[in-house]
Structure formats: structure tokens, C-alpha cells
Amino acid sequence: MAAAQLACGLSLGMIYALIALGYTLVFGVLRMVNFAHCDVMMVGAYAGYFASRWFGWGLLPAMAAAVLCCALLGAAIHRWVIHPLERAGGISLLTGALAVSLILEYGMMALCGAQPRAFEGQFAGGVLHLGRLALPRDRMLVLLFSVAMFLLLEWTLGHTRAGRGMRACGSDRLAASLCGIQPARAGRTAFVLGSGMAAVAGVLYGGMFYLHPLMGAAPGLKAFCAAVIGGIGSIPGAVLGGLTLGLAETFATAFLPTALRDATAFLLLLILLLLRPRGMLGREERT
Amino acid sequence: MRKGQRLLILPLLMLMLCGGCGRSDAVILGLDLELSGKHALYGTACADGVRLAVEEKNAAGGLLGRPVALAEMDNRSLGSEAALAALRLEGLERASAVIGPSTSGTAKAVAGSGVALPVIVPTATADDLMAAGEAPIFRLCYTDRTQGRVMGSFGRALGLSRAMVITESSSDYARGASDAFIERFGEMGGEIAGQLFYPSGESDFHPLITRMRAERFDCIFLPGYYGEAGLFLRQLRAWGIEVPVLGCDSFDSPAIETIGGRALGAIYFSNHCDPADPAVEAFAGRFQARFGYAPNAYAILGYEAARLSFQAIERAGSDDPAAVRAVLEDPDFYYEGLTGGMRFDGEGNAVKRVWINTIDEGARYALGEGRED
Amino acid sequence: MSGRRMLGVGLAAALCLGAVWTAGDRYAAGVFCRLTLAAAAAVGLDLTLGLTGQISLCHGAFMGLGAYAAGIFAVRYGPAGLCMGLLCGMGLAALTAGGTGWFVLSLHGDYLAVATLGLGEVLRVVFENLPAGGGVRGLTGIPRTTGPLFCALLLVGVLLLAFRLKRSRWGRFAAAIGADERAALACGIPAHPVKVAAFALSAAVTALAGGLWAGMIGFIAPSDFAFTRSIDLLAAVVAGGPGHILGPALAAAGIEGLHILFQPLGRWQMLLYGVALVLLLRFRAGRRGHGVGRAHPQK
Numbered sequence: 014m015a016a017a018q019l020a021c022g023l024s025l026g027m028i029y030a031l032i033a034l035g036y037t038l039v040f041g042v043l044r045m046v047n048f049a050h051c052d053v054m055m056v057g058a059y060a061g062y063f064a065s066r067w068f069g070w071g072l073l074p075a076m077a078a079a080v081l082c083c084a085l086l087g088a089a090i091h092r093w094v095i096h097p098l099e100r101a102g103g104i105s106l107l108t109g110a111l112a113v114s115l116i117l118e119y120g121m122m123a124l125c126g127a128q129p130r131a132f133e134g135q136f137a138g139g140v141l142h143l144g145r146l147a148l149p150r151d152r153m154l155v156l157l158f159s160v161a162m163f164l165l166l167e168w169t170l171g172h173t174r175a176g177r178g179m180r181a182c183g184s185d186r187l188a189a190s191l192c193g194i195q196p197a198r199a200g201r202t203a204f205v206l207g208s209g210m211a212a213v214a215g216v217l218y219g220g221m222f223y224l225h226p227l228m229g230a231a232p233g234l235k236a237f238c239a240a241v242i243g244g245i246g247s248i249p250g251a252v253l254g255g256l257t258l259g260l261a262e263t264f265a266t267a268f269l270p271t272a273l274r275d276a277t278a279f280l281l282l283l284i285l286l287l288l289r290p291r292g293m294l295g296r297e298e299r300t
Numbered sequence: 301m302r303k304g305q306r307l308l309i310l311p312l313l314m315l316m317l318c319g320g321c322g323r324s325d326a327v328i329l330g331l332d333l334e335l336s337g338k339h340a341l342y343g344t345a346c347a348d349g350v351r352l353a354v355e356e357k358n359a360a361g362g363l364l365g366r367p368v369a370l371a372e373m374d375n376r377s378l379g380s381e382a383a384l385a386a387l388r389l390e391g392l393e394r395a396s397a398v399i400g401p402s403t404s405g406t407a408k409a410v411a412g413s414g415v416a417l418p419v420i421v422p423t424a425t426a427d428d429l430m431a432a433g434e435a436p437i438f439r440l441c442y443t444d445r446t447q448g449r450v451m452g453s454f455g456r457a458l459g460l461s462r463a464m465v466i467t468e469s470s471s472d473y474a475r476g477a478s479d480a481f482i483e484r485f486g487e488m489g490g491e492i493a494g495q496l497f498y499p500s501g502e503s504d505f506h507p508l509i510t511r512m513r514a515e516r517f518d519c520i521f522l523p524g525y526y527g528e529a530g531l532f533l534r535q536l537r538a539w540g541i542e543v544p545v546l547g548c549d550s551f552d553s554p555a556i557e558t559i560g561g562r563a564l565g566a567i568y569f570s571n572h573c574d575p576a577d578p579a580v581e582a583f584a585g586r587f588q589a590r591f592g593y594a595p596n597a598y599a600i601l602g603y604e605a606a607r608l609s610f611q612a613i614e615r616a617g618s619d620d621p622a623a624v625r626a627v628l629e630d631p632d633f634y635y636e637g638l639t640g641g642m643r644f645d646g647e648g649n650a651v652k653r654v655w656i657n658t659i660d661e662g663a664r665y666a667l668g669e670g671r672e673d
Numbered sequence: 674m675s676g677r678r679m680l681g682v683g684l685a686a687a688l689c690l691g692a693v694w695t696a697g698d699r700y701a702a703g704v705f706c707r708l709t710l711a712a713a714a715a716v717g718l719d720l721t722l723g724l725t726g727q728i729s730l731c732h733g734a735f736m737g738l739g740a741y742a743a744g745i746f747a748v749r750y751g752p753a754g755l756c757m758g759l760l761c762g763m764g765l766a767a768l769t770a771g772g773t774g775w776f777v778l779s780l781h782g783d784y785l786a787v788a789t790l791g792l793g794e795v796l797r798v799v800f801e802n803l804p805a806g807g808g809v810r811g812l813t814g815i816p817r818t819t820g821p822l823f824c825a826l827l828l829v830g831v832l833l834l835a836f837r838l839k840r841s842r843w844g845r846f847a848a849a850i851g852a853d854e855r856a857a858l859a860c861g862i863p864a865h866p867v868k869v870a871a872f873a874l875s876a877a878v879t880a881l882a883g884g885l886w887a888g889m890i891g892f893i894a895p896s897d898f899a900f901t902r903s904i905d906l907l908a909a910v911v912a913g914g915p916g917h918i919l920g921p922a923l924a925a926a927g928i929e930g931l932h933i934l935f936q937p938l939g940r941w942q943m944l945l946y947g948v949a950l951v952l953l954l955r956f957r958a959g960r961r962g963h964g965v966g967r968a969h970p971q972k
Binding site: 335336337338340344347371372373374376377378379380381383384385387388390391392404405408409411412413414426428431432433469470471472475476 | 698699700701703704707801808809810811813814815817886890891892893894895896897901932933936937938939940942943
């Protein structure tokens with residue numbers, strides 16, 4: 014029983030981690046909370062859905078289409094909302110992201126209607142058998158892609174020029190620009206990259222559950238808490254935070270009155286913020 | 301900035317003043333529905349049902365010889381907006397009747413808003429709706445309590461003896477139906493193995509299912525909305541738990557199969573109509589052709605609400621809201637539609653049949669009528 | 674100074690006139706009340722966001738606290754109970770805000786935003802599980818005692834209070850903290866207590882608006898005071914200019930007005946609202962050219 018709970022918690026956690034990676038990347042570079050991230054994820058899910066429905070593509074091609082779509086969307090959002098608002102300060106950016114969130118959600122609702130849709134066939138369901146263990150295929154995919162994204166991000170930030178530029182901007186924007194790095198470009202790269210990751214998360218999440226214009230809101234909020242718990246701005250922190258939250262929620266469901274389960278994420282968040290604001294793996298906040 | 305804001309006020313005033321004009325010829329039906337926000341799922345389906353009814357009516361010559369026009373107000377799934385929309389429909393838009401809202405919370409706000417024109421609520425099932433205020437509400441669906449009791453009796457009639465109840469914690473609909481089910485099932489000799497909750501919008505039920513597996517039960521009662529119910533069923537069946545699942549009218553949507561997958565197992569739910577009825581099938585065909593998706597209970601009841609208001613207006617002979625209200629309050633008022641025949645009781649609740657539906661290998665049909673006793 | 678005073682008196686007179694004019698028609702009265710209460714709530718948020726520069730994403734929940742307190746008392750004890758409930762709600766909101774603020778306001782910028790987000794959600798769960806408040810079913814049967822005059826007087830009172838505070842010594846402390854907290858500390862200003870006091874006060878004001886809101890609609894549910902409400906308040910303050918008091922009030926009324934204006938547009942309403950918001954934000958950023966608020970310094 015405990016093993017089953019543990020497996021549940023970890024797999025739930027990986028879903029949160031996959032979404033949290035995007036939040037943490039954008040925060041680390043742009044120093045903003047991107048509340049529109051979960052809605053870009055929703056757009057990615059729909060893109061994958063239409064790709065598989067209209068052209069009959071499988072998982073990987075549909076995901077590629079979704080990534081492309083969201084990358085373009087991310088570039089557009091950065092150009093028309095984020096970049097113009099950067100000089101106006103953090104609160105404006107926050108509100109701008111919230112406004113984009115509304116546009117995406119209700120734009121999609123106006124275009125595609127509010128009725129839920131589901132991916133057909135191959136995305137959903139299926140069980141892999143490893144010896145005595147029966148592992149749901151979709152969870153394994155989430156695990157695979159989360160690890161892949163994590164490694165990709167770590168490599169990009171550590172070993173590419175663009176990545177180093179992003180890290181520099183995240184640390185000290187002024188100094189970075191003095192060194193010849195263009196903060197605007199680094200910011201755009203981070204945003205586009207984050208949007209691409211959101212697309213991956215969206216296709217997988219949509220395949221596991223169902224598609225709806227407001228589908229991003231609930232997991233997005235939780236994943237965001239996960240990112241903060243793990244230390245926002247830290248890539249490994251996003252993964253750690255996701256796993257922690259997943260485990261905490263699963264055990265809360267098991268042992269606490271289930272009516273209060275919803276509050277687990279937020280209580281954990283509050284407690285952590287009070288005790289260790291920078292999160293588990295976050296860096297010391299420099300003003 | 302101030303200048304810009306001042307400029308906004310002007311068109312607002314103009315819109316409010318001109319709101320009523322330009323439609324003096326038509327009979328106006330007001331819509332106060334959740335077209336955005338968290339219940340947009342239900343409100344938009346309801347609205348589409350109403351729209352189809354209006355289009356068909358206009359194609360057939362209109363109402364009282366005049367075209368029917370819809371004044372659509374989006375209440376964004378918020379009570380305050382719903383109340384204000386109802387007031388606007390009464391005062392500014394001069395509607396003869398209001399259809400909506402489609403969920404209990406918003407409907408209660410309209411009940412307490414103090415409007416005097418008839419409000420036809422298609423799908424809000426809360427037990428305390430009528431007590432929430434004095435607005436003349438006519439409800440087309442039965443209450444949570446009725447559904448819970450019907451399913452409780454049905455469960456016992458099937459020979460089930462130990463039920464696990466799964467309730468959405470933030471939904472008064474789910475809680476009301478669950479409480480009624482627990483009461484009725486117990487009254488008839490059944491046992492409740494336990495009651496577990498999930499937050500709304502939940503997509504991962506594995507922790508809940510894992511906790512459930514520790515208990516012994518031979519059926520599950522899940523009065524949930526079809527999105528979550530579909531996911532729950534899919535995950536439940538993937539774990540190999542094959543017990544029958546009992547639900548309520550919120551199960552009724554083709555999406556439950558798309559989301560839940562083919563192997564839904566044995567499910568039974570209370571519903572408003574018999575899907576195998578040829579009239580219902582014909583309606584479903586027309587709806588699908590017009591809107592591109594198959595109708596669910598919300599769409600059907602929206603359609604019925606519109607047709608009912610047409611009948612009431614025709615019977616009243618005028619589009620004056622007071623006259624329409626008087627017709628609806630008349631105990632002899634009888635409406636026959638896709639969901640069978642119905643009357644209103646003294647409080648405005650519908651007295652109608654409850655069907656027990658099931659889905660078997662993709663075919664939906666009604667097993668028969670459910671009864672509370 | 675006299676010019677400003679005349680403007681103030683003129684505004685107050687206009688509000689009272691508006692209240693009397695709309696009192697007859699229920700719809701117009703409803704619109705008026707909503708606009709004024711939204712403005713009052715936004716001024717409440719401005720007291721913390723504008724003055725001390727602290728982001729709060731949970732003011733919707735504070736409004737809910739006020740609404741539930743007033744509602745529960747009013748259902749029990751009638752219209753007299755509403756007044757008791759208003760006071761109780763304000764006190765409760767101030768205590769909650771002050772209590773959590775003491776710990777949470779030492780965080781900066783986005784962390785603070787996140788913490789308040791968490792607090793707002795926790796409060797929502799509390800509302801959903803409150804037996805006296807009807808839980809998820811919502812609270813019905815609140816006597817509708819809030820009239821437009823009541824709301825107009827509230828708004829005038831709140832605006833007066835805010836302007837007074839802003840110009841007082843305490844207000845200058847707050848402004849200094851909002852501009853540059855470290856420098857303020859260096860000047861001997863007790864930053865933390867001032868921030869906490871501002872947060873508590875702003876919560877109380879918003880709760881008062883919430884209590885009257887309950888009396889206006891007659892029915893409240895937890896979803897009325899969820900995150901979207903906080904977003905609306907935040908948008909109003911940001912669009913109106915944090916710290917300008919009158920700006921956020923007008924912006925809030927404008928945003929409510931937009932919602933009312935767009936209501937017949939059905940499903941397009943929220944999309945247009947989002948677009949309008951982005952345009953508004955860009956417009957402000959373009960004109961000002963510098964910080965709307967110092968959530969964290971941009972280097």
C-alpha cells in the first residue's frame with residue numbers, strides 16, 4: 014500500500030515538475046512570474062490535438078508541431094506584452110501576464126468552444142509491464158520527457174552561448190549588458206524556450222487527462238507552488254519541488270480529511286516561504 | 301489616463317440608454333448564463349440548446365407572429381454578475397422571461413436579486429434554490445435530493461449493499477446529492493463504506509483510488525461532472541475495479557466516453573430523458589448538424605426551457621412578463637417535450653419523470669424510470 | 674490646495690447625487706453600487722500596493738472575509754446585524770492580514786506575491802468549509818440593505834481616509850518604504866511595522882467594501898472572492914497608478930464598467946477584457962517610461 018502511494022506521489026510529482034521547469038526558467042532569467050505559462054501549455058495541448066486529428070500524426074510529430082506553435086506564441090507574447098512592460102516594473106509584468114492568461118483562455122474558448130475534448134487512442138492508456146510491475150504508459154512518458162527536458166535545460170544553460178547569456182541576465186542584468194549580452198534577446202530566448210517546454214507538458218498532460226480551455230489553471234497553480242517550494246530560479250529545484258509537492262499531496266489524500274487536500278499545496282507553500290523563502294535549492298536573493 | 305477613462309464612460313452610458321431600442325418588434329427572451337468562467341462548459345451548452353430552439357421557432361413563423369430575439373448576458377459564473385444581468389434583462393432589455401443560470405450558485409444569486417419577471421432555470425439542482433429568494437423561479441430539472449434518493453433506491457434495487465461515496469468538495473450539487481444518497485441507501489438497508497472528497501478540477505484520482513482500495517464495497521456513487529467522472533472511470537477501470545458506478549445527470553455527455561475511454565464498465569445515472577427515444581435522437585441530429593458536437597443534458601434542457609417559455613408566452617397571448625409569470629404559476633400548466641410531460645409544483649420545482657440511463661458498449665439507453673421509493 | 678478641496682467636495686457631491694438619482698431603478702442602483710464598491714476595494718488595495726509597494730494577490734479573499742462576516746451576522750440578526758458584521762469583518766481581516774503579514778512581509782517582490790496567492794487560496798478553502806457560511810452552497814438570504822447612498826458615503830469616506838493617510842507622517846514613511854526600503858531603514862523608519870500596519874489597514878478597508886457587497890447582492894459564495902477577484906483589484910490599481918488613490922478608484926470603476934458594457938457580448942467578453950488590459954498596461958508603461966511600482970528594482 015505504501016509503495017503504491019509512493020509511486021502515485023512520485024508520478025504526480027513528475028507532472029508538476031515538467032510544468033514547473035518552465036516557470037522557473039522564465040523567473041530565473043526575466044525575474045517575473047509568468048502566470049500565462051499554464052495557458053501556453055493549454056495551447057500546446059490543443060495544437061497537438063489538432064495535429065493528431067487533422068493529419069493523423071503520432072505522439073512525436075504532434076508534439077513537435079505543438080512545440081513550434083508555442084515557441085511562436087511565446088515569441089509573440091514576449092514581443093508585444095513582456096518586452097514593452099519590462100521597464101514598467103514587476104507589478105506591471107505580473108498583471109500583463111495575467112492579462113495574457115485571460116486572452117489565451119477565452120480566445121481558445123471562443124475559437125474551440127468550452128466542451129472538453131480528448132486525444133484519441135495512442136496517447137492515452139496503455140500499460141507497460143516490467144516484471145511484476147504494471148506501469149501506466151502515460152506516466153512513463155511524463156517521466157521520460159521530464160528527465161529529457163531537465164537535461165536539455167541544464168545543458169543549454171551550462172554549455173551554450175545563449176544559455177550563458179540567460180544565466181548572466183538572471184544574475185545581474187546591468188553587468189550582463191555591459192559585457193555585450195543583449196538582455197532583451199536573452200529574455201526572449203528564455204521565454205520561447207519556456208513556451209516550448211510548456212507545449213511538451215501540454216501534449217502529455219492533455220493525453221493523460223482531457224483538453225479544455227481552462228485546463229491549465231489548476232495544475233499551473235500547483236506547479237507554480239512546486240517551483241517556489243523547490244526554489245524558483247533553480248532548475249533542479251523545480252524537479253525537487255514537483256516531487257515534494259506530489260508526494261505531499263498524495264500522502265495528504267491518504268491520511269488527512271480529503272476535503273482539505275486542496276489546501277495542502279498552498280499551506281506547504283506558505284510554511285516554506287516563512288521558513289526558507291528561497292526554497293529548497295534556491296539561491297540567496299540578491300537585491 | 302483620466303481622460304481615457306472619462307471617454308469610456310460615455311459609450312457606456314450610450315449603450316445603456318440605447319440598450320432597449322432597435323428590437324421593438326421582437327419578443328425578447330433573456331439569457332443569463334455562464335458563457336465564461338469555470339462553469340462555461342455548462343452554460344455554453346445550455347445557450348446552444350436555447351439558440352437552436354429560437355432558430356427553429358423563427359423558421360416556423362415566430363412567436364405571436366413576431367420574431368424571437370435573444371438578449372444574451374454572460375454572468376461569468378459569478379453570482380453578482382448573474383443577479384445584475386437578471387436586473388438588466390428585466391429593466392433595460394425588457395425581456396419577457398429569463399432562461400438561466402445553469403448552475404446552482406449563480407441561480408441562487410438571481411433568486412435573491414429581487415426581479416419580478418419569470419426565471420426559467422434549466423439545470424440548477426440545489427435543494428435550497430427556492431428558499432434563496434423571492435424571484436419567481438421555475439426549475440426544469442429535479443433537485444439534488446431527488447436524484448440522490450432515486451439512485452439510492454436504484455442501488456438497493458440492483459442488490460448492491462455497500463457503497464463508497466465520492467464527492468467533489470467544492471460543489472454544492474455533489475454534496476447535496478451525496479447526502480441524499482447516503483440517507484436513502486441507508487434507509488433501505490444499505491451500508492456506506494465511506495465518503496471521500498476530491499477538489500474540483502481534479503485530474504489525478506490515483507491517490508484517492510489507492511485509498512479506496514483499502515475498503516470493501518460493491519458499488520460507487522459519484523455525482524460528478526462528466527469531465528472528472530470520465531477521468532475517474534478511466535483510472536478506476538485501469539486499476540481493475542469493476543464495480544458498478546452510480547451517478548447523476550451530470551454524467552450525461554458524449555464526452556464521458558471520449559474521456560473515459562471505451563471500457564467504462566457498468567454505469568448508471570439519473571437523467572432527464574431516454575436517449576433512445578426517436579424525438580431525442582432527432583434533436584441530437586439537428587443539434588450536431590448546427591453546432592458540431594453532440595448535445596448533453598444541459599443542451600437538451602436549454603432547448604426545453606426555450607420551448608417551455610414559448611408555450612407560456614403563447615398561452616398568455618402577450619409578451620408581458622407579468623402575464624407569462626401568471627401562466628407559469630397556474631397549477632394547470634402542463635408542458636410536453638423531449639423529457640416527457642411535466643408540471644410545476646407550488647414552489648416552482650418540476651414534477652417530472654426521472655430516467656435511469658446506462659451506457660453499454662457505446663449505446664446509450666434508458667433502463668426505465670427511477671423512483672424515490 | 675483650495676482647488677483640490679473644491680474638486681474633492683465636487684466629487685463627493687457628484688457621488689451623492691448619483692446615489693439619489695439611481696435609487697429608483699434597481700438595475701441602475703445595482704450598477705452604481707458595484708462601481709463604488711469596486712472603487713472602494715481598489716483604494717483598499719492601493720493602501721498597501723501603492724503606498725508601501727507590497728504586492729498582494731489575496732485582497733479578493735479579504736473582501737470575502739468581510740462579506741462572510743457581514744453576511745453571517747445579517748442572516749442571524751437582520752439589518753442591525755449587518756453593521757456588527759461589518760465591524761467584525763474589518764477586525765477579522767485586519768487581524769488575519771496583520772498576523773500573516775508580520776511573517777510574510779519580510780519577503781520581497783515575487784515571493785510576497787506568491788505568499789499572498791497561497792494565503793488567498795487557503796482562505797478560499799476556509800470559506801468552502803465554513804458551516805455557518807453555507808460552505809460551498811453559499812450564503813443565501815442576506816437582507817439587501819445596501820443602498821446606493823450607503824455605497825457613495827463609503828467611497829467618499831475611504832477616499833478621504835486614504836488622502837489623509839497619504840499626507841500624514843505615517844503616509845510619508847510608507848511612501849519612503851515604497852520607494853526604497855533600505856534607504857528608509859537607514860533613515861530610522863520602522864519599515865516592518867509600517868508595512869504590516871498598511872497591509873492590515875488595506876485588508877480592513879477591502880473587507881468593509883466586501884461586507885457592503887454582501888448586503889447588495891443578497892447571496893455570496895466562495896467563488897465570488899477567488900483569485901479572479903484579486904486579479905480585478907490588482908488590474909485596477911496597476912492601471913490607475915499605484916499610490917494615486919483616485920486613479921485606482923476610477924480605474925476600478927472603469928473595469929467594472931467594462932464588464933457591464935461587455936456583458937451582452939457573451940463569450941467574447943473576457944477576451945476583450947484581457948486585450949483591453951494589455952493595451953492599458955502598455956499605454957501606461959509607454960507614457961510613464963519608468964517604474965509603476967518597485968516590486969523589485971530593474972537594473
